[in-house]
Amino acid sequence: MTEHILRMSGITKTFPGVKALQDVNLSVRQGEIHAICGENGAGKSTLMKVLSGVYPYGEYDGEITFEGKRCEFGGIRDSEHAGIVIIHQELALSPQLSIAENIFLGNERAKRGLIDWNRTNYEAAELMKRVGLRENPTTPISDIGVGKQQLVEIAKALSKRVKLLILDEPTAALNDDDSAHLLDLLRELRDEGITCVIISHKLNEVTAISDAVTIIRDGRTIETLDMATDHVTEDRIIAGMVGRALDNRYPPHEPTIGEEALRIEDWTVYSPSQPDRKVVDGASLTLRRGEIVGLAGLMGAGRTELAMSVFGRTYGVHISGKIFKNGKPIEIRNVQDAITHGIAYATEDRKRYGLNLIEDIKRNISAAGLKGLAKRGWVNENQEFRVAEQFHQSMNIKAPSVDSIVGKLSGGNQQKVVLSKWILTEPDVLILDEPTRGIDVGAKYEIYTIINRLADEGKAVLVISSELPELLGLCDRIYTLSEGRITGEVPRREATQESLMHLMTKGQE
Amino acid sequence: MNTAMTTGALRLRRVPGKYLPVVVTGCLLVAMFATGGIRYEGFATGQVILNVFIDNAFLLVVAVGMTFVILTGGIDLSVGSVVALSTMIAASLMEGPGWPPYLVVPLVLAVGSGLGLVMGYIVHAFDIQPFIVTLAGMFLARGLCYTIGTDSIPITDPTFTVFAQTRIDLFADLWISPSVLLAVAVVVVAAYVLHYTRFGRTVYATGGNEQSALLMGLPVGRTKIAVYTISGFCSALGGVLLSFYMLSGYGLHAVGMELDAIAAVVIGGTLLTGGSGFLLGTVLGVLVLGLIQTIISFEGTLSSWWTKIFIGMLLFVFIVLQRLFSARSRR
Structure with missing residues (x-):
């Protein structure tokens, strides 16, 4: 049996009022690709921040052993020095600098305090060859796509002699070709002896490339599965991710469903930062008066993007599709139009986009x-x-x-x-994006009651939520969204967390 | 009855929070006046305060426009230059071709507003920081002054000289100039607009959180263009008042006045990041600046640079105070 390169044991991390991680254990073997799966907010990213020193030693409880040595990282520099590099979902590259400059940022190839440009560009080219990036090392980062930027990040990690590479949702922002290329690269790195930990929502990718999976739920380790011996399927992972019981946290509600209020047909939206990437792809949905409809999807599935593009084109470019209000086609060019047509959108980030906090x-x-x-x-x-x-x-x-x-x-x-x-x-139609995010349990119940009351008044309500139990407890009908496409429409009676999770992780065929 | 009383009591209790900076400035003003009254003979008269108004009527008008801009979270560096340009246009047109004031004044106001409109449009349409746009406007307007003339042009138009020399007698030997009446009228109208109109609300909402204002369907872009136009108009009007006061047009008038205006607004308790502040505060801010000058001149032995030193120290105190205040309300 190969030895473990990393062991994290009994990791507990508390934020004011919340236990984000509780007694989490993670063991990663030398030279494997180890996936970490869990719902949004399960604690995956927090765990990786503990490991990489973003939360320094002393801010968490528990023990980290890396290559047999106990580690007490005081910051990212310490963990990188040990050979642990984390690549975040939002890439940390400086857009105006060249590829080579980014690769050696903070780690410059210098001679007596002056940068040795020949060596910088030569070594950058070598590293770029290793990750299969065919570009000139002097090209600015802003001129290459996200897929290639991801490769630059990996090249940067390699330049630091990485032993353990952590990737947080590496393929979330990539198209299929780039994703496939990235996964191939990870396999190659594994064969070269670099251990990888990847956090991913895309279960098909997880089952395709990883050697082991650790499942985290509600800040606890549920289980670690060995791909080779345990015959792990996507179903098996989903069962681990959701397995919890619904309790009585939702007020009872008997809907009186009326006429159609809003219908969206063949709605397609492109990303403003990468105009060739579809963020919402041919989505169609119908909202009826008195009905609470849920929209489920994992992070990056395009839920907020769908809602905001409908609400006065506040997100996205090249938006196409039709909107019908009370059966009649309408045109919504800006927020004012949306409000005039009786549509309201309560944002997921109320502090930044929803309120004037000083008023x-x-x-x-x-x-x-x-x-x-x-x-x-x-x-x-x-x-x-x-x-x-x-x-x-x-x-x-x-x-x-x-x-x-x-x-x-x-x-x-x-x-x-x-x-x-x-x-x-x-409004006749309310779109509520994560209406209970960051709210304590008692207040959540009140918000649910208000939502029920709005439906009883004959308004159509669309609730976007990352919490499946919330959607199951509140909604009369649930749509699932995956990679920008509506992958399912399930009445509450037939929906289970497992069935929804299946639809939410359904990749593009 | 009972509930009305409790809400009334609660409303009273809130007053210090929101109005705190204005109250502080007001107290400071009273303290300065009292100190002056104790130290110098003949200081503690109503006319001293009125003279501050008379000498700073143009600054007050300019600061009103600046208040609108700063409330949206912007800044307007062009005001001083626009004031100078206004005096220059007015003086040259009246003295050269002999245009009548009733044509010249509207023209000057239109030029100022037009400049503001263009700057506001650039800020909004190209999403450029107002600092740099209005800096460009500042150079432009100052430069335009010298294309009209490099020397000071005296104004001899009878309407202007009459306006400049008129005293409006109040009770008990107190008097003000017509400019003060105009400035006060501007303040009152502006305060009403800010407080009681949808436009005013949008100004505050934009400065408080522009993104949320956009997502509420508020006309953020239009409002931003409007505040720079208002600031341009106020600067031009300030320029007209300054030409009453100076009876000349000159490219070197009002150098650095944009900074005085900003200082007055900030000392008046308006948050430089926008969204919070009152016009009353701006009035108090202008009075504080003016009273510092008066005290220095009563002192006699101090050079006028001490004005700047005191303004500098006051600004430090006020921005720190604001930081503490806003840090508390964000929590």
């Missing part, structure tokens, strides 16, 4: 629907105060008054402000 509750609630509170441009402040006070009561926003600054409220109360703001615009 008070009253003005945040009135911001989007100010038209209804103003006559010829002049705001009726008394009416504004009354309306805000109504929401303060009806949404149970816990704040001393509607003059409280929104930035000081808890996540749950901030979300209630966001919902109030959109309800004031009197």
